[in-house]
Amino acid sequence: MNHRTAPATGAAPADRAATEAVRCRGLDYAFGETRAVAGLDLSVRAGEVFGLLGPNGAGKTTAIRCVTTLLPVSPGTVSVFGHDAAKEKMAVRRLLGYVPQQLSADAGMTGRENVALFARVFDVARRERAARVAQALAAVDLTGAADRMAKTYSGGMIRRLELAQALVSAPRLLMLDEPTIGLDPIARTTVWDRITTVRRATGMTVLVTTHSMEEAEQYCDRVGLMHRGRIHALGTPAALRAELRARRRTAADASARADVLPTLEDVFREVAGRGLDEEGGDFHDVRNARHTAARLG
Numbered sequence: 045m046n047h048r049t050a051p052a053t054g055a056a057p058a059d060r061a062a063t064e065a066v067r068c069r070g071l072d073y074a075f076g077e078t079r080a081v082a083g084l085d086l087s088v089r090a091g092e093v094f095g096l097l098g099p100n101g102a103g104k105t106t107a108i109r110c111v112t113t114l115l116p117v118s119p120g121t122v123s124v125f126g127h128d129a130a131k132e133k134m135a136v137r138r139l140l141g142y143v144p145q146q147l148s149a150d151a152g153m154t155g156r157e158n159v160a161l162f163a164r165v166f167d168v169a170r171r172e173r174a175a176r177v178a179q180a181l182a183a184v185d186l187t188g189a190a191d192r193m194a195k196t197y198s199g200g201m202i203r204r205l206e207l208a209q210a211l212v213s214a215p216r217l218l219m220l221d222e223p224t225i226g227l228d229p230i231a232r233t234t235v236w237d238r239i240t241t242v243r244r245a246t247g248m249t250v251l252v253t254t255h256s257m258e259e260a261e262q263y264c265d266r267v268g269l270m271h272r273g274r275i276h277a278l279g280t281p282a283a284l285r286a287e288l289r290a291r292r293r294t295a296a297d298a299s300a301r302a303d304v305l306p307t308l309e310d311v312f313r314e315v316a317g318r319g320l321d322e323e324g325g326d327f328h329d330v331r332n333a334r335h336t337a338a339r340l341g
């Protein structure tokens with residue numbers, strides 16, 4: 045196993061607050077007998093796009109929900125830009141925008157009303173609200189459809205609407221749980237284009253969970269491979285692939301594959317071992333639709 049930690053680990057707490065957007069140490073979370081997160085150590089650097097990858101049930105959503113303060117942190121510690129998620133919940137919530145897996149837009153309201161609701165919930169100053177709502181809708185290319193009911197939107201538009209809801213409070217940390225699940229390739233690209241553009245303009249940090257190796261390679265600065273509640277490998281996609289090739293060469297792997305640059309999926313399979321096949325799971329997304337749970341907001 046190759047588990048590297050971010051350089052910020054040894055920094056003084058004040059420096060960390062500026063350079064480390066998310067810091068989890070020894071995070072554990074269990075649903076009854078199921079230990080969903082099991083001693084998670086994770087550092088997300090300020091300004092990066094960090095991808096949390098892993099098969100179904102790896103614990104990604106549970107870990108993200110601990111960072112959002114929606115689930116309690118115990119045992120372990122979680123901080124967001126230096127604010128403790130257990131002790132300073134409101135300070136943490138003010139710093140982040142969260143796009144959950146579950147649908148969070150209300151079909152019976154217009155796009156603008158949906159975003160305005162989030163602006164109120166997230167305490168955007170009343171006199172700034174209309175402008176900020178318009179700005180968030182423009183950032184996701186929904187200005188033209190803003191006054192239509194959300195029930196008339198396509199899946200891709202709904203996802204962009206949810207992105208606008210998360211962006212309206214101008215978060216320093218945007219957390220997205222499988223943002224492109226169920227979308228066609230063009231809608232996926234559009235969602236990522238919008239995320240990338242806003243990040244470039246604002247310098248916000250992005251923490252995303254995904255099953256898509258292609259998206260991780262293309263859009264994430266670093267990825268953490270999560271399996272059974274912990275990160276098992278961490279680095280840039282290119283570094284992780286190069287390291288696996290080096291390991292195969294060192295192991296005097298006689299097969300031709302020792303010369304071929306492995307894919308990110310190869311890295312994951314090596315990290316997770318044979319457990320994936322034995323459990324009948326797969327690294328690929330086994331769902332092609334999103335959960336339709338009650339609205340979050």
Ligand SMILES: Nc1ncnc2c1ncn2[C@@H]1O[C@H](COP(=O)(O)OP(=O)(O)OP(=O)(O)O)[C@@H](O)[C@H]1O
Binds near residue numbers: 075079101102106107
């Ligand atoms: N509300 C819950 N009650 C009971 N068990 C849960 C609950 N939520 C998650 N779990 C269990 O915790 C484990 C981790 O689930 P989690 O949703 O965090 O994984 P994940 O990596 O996000 O998976 P996916 O890729 O399918 O979204 C799984 O075994 C899951 O069955």
